[in-house]
Amino acid sequence: xxxxxxxxxxxxxxxxxxxxxxxxxxxxxxxxxxxxxxxxxxxxxxxxxxxxxxxxxxxxxxxxxxxxxxxxxxxxxxxxxxxxxxxxxxxxxxxxxxxxxxxxxxxxxxxxxxxxx
Amino acid sequence: xxxxxxxxxxxxxxxxxxxxxxxxxxxxxxxxxxxxxxxxxxxxxxxxxxxxxxxxxxxxxxxxxxxxxxxxxxxxxxxxxxxxxxxxxxxxxxxxxxxxxxxxxxxxxxxxxxxxxxxxxxxxxxxxxxxxxxxxxxxx
Numbered sequence: 001x002x003x004x005x006x007x008x009x010x011x012x013x014x015x016x017x018x019x020x021x022x023x024x025x026x027x028x029x030x031x032x033x034x035x036x037x038x039x040x041x042x043x044x045x046x047x048x049x050x051x052x053x054x055x056x057x058x059x060x061x062x063x064x065x066x067x068x069x070x071x072x073x074x075x076x077x078x079x080x081x082x083x084x085x086x087x088x089x090x091x092x093x094x095x096x097x098x099x100x101x102x103x104x105x106x107x108x109x110x111x112x113x114x115x116x117x
Numbered sequence: 118x119x120x121x122x123x124x125x126x127x128x129x130x131x132x133x134x135x136x137x138x139x140x141x142x143x144x145x146x147x148x149x150x151x152x153x154x155x156x157x158x159x160x161x162x163x164x165x166x167x168x169x170x171x172x173x174x175x176x177x178x179x180x181x182x183x184x185x186x187x188x189x190x191x192x193x194x195x196x197x198x199x200x201x202x203x204x205x206x207x208x209x210x211x212x213x214x215x216x217x218x219x220x221x222x223x224x225x226x227x228x229x230x231x232x233x234x235x236x237x238x239x240x241x242x243x244x245x246x247x248x249x250x251x252x253x254x255x256x257x
């Protein structure tokens with residue numbers, strides 16, 4: 001599904017790279033506040049859901065070839081983080097949803113957990 | 118193997134915010150010379166883990182990347198406190214990171230195991246009180 005569809009499901013605000021929201025397709029996602037675990041256990045997921053807000057979230061997403069990060073629980077990154085994501089063409093979303101329902105809604109809509117490694 | 122490109126970076130131990138710059142730059146360089154996506158991913162993740170480790174545990178250090186025809190060698194050197202028991206440090210989940218680091222999303226004890234997983238070979242030399250040198254090799 002497109003990032004635009006994901007944003008609608010999560011009732012999320014698109015914080016940057018909105019011009020890519022209709023063309024970037026996401027097939028699987030993961031949710032974690034521990035970037036260590038994302039780096040260790042994730043493969044081929046196009047999207048990260050997290051409640052952690054710091055620049056290393058964007059760098060972790062980049063290293064994992066992810067195209068979208070959704071901040072849950074209403075977390076909102078500062079301008080420097082948004083600029084960093086913009087420079088890497090990583091779409092940032094923010095939603096009031098908590099982690100569990102956010103993941104559940106996307107899973108129910110067809111976004112799976114990807115391949116285990 | 119003859120070296121085609123050598124990259125050198127100082128990793129600032131005081132600056133968690135900009136940690137990852139070296140890995141980003143290596144990633145860009147590897148892309149620009151047409152290295153496969155899978156290799157780029159492995160190098161980036163392993164080196165990024167190394168950079169994070171240097172900032173968390175060793176007040177920074179230096180990273181050297183040697184790109185050759187048949188492989189890439191990443192050397193991460195620091196003059197930090199060293200690793201007392203390398204076998205223990207290699208166990209998944211073992212970490213000496215502080216709660217403050219965990220609040221930043223790291224320190225789950227996956228750094229070194231992850232570097233080993235993503236590289237084709239890894240060597241660690243460490244002396245307590247003097248520092249650590251981690252050498253990662255990736256086949257092309």
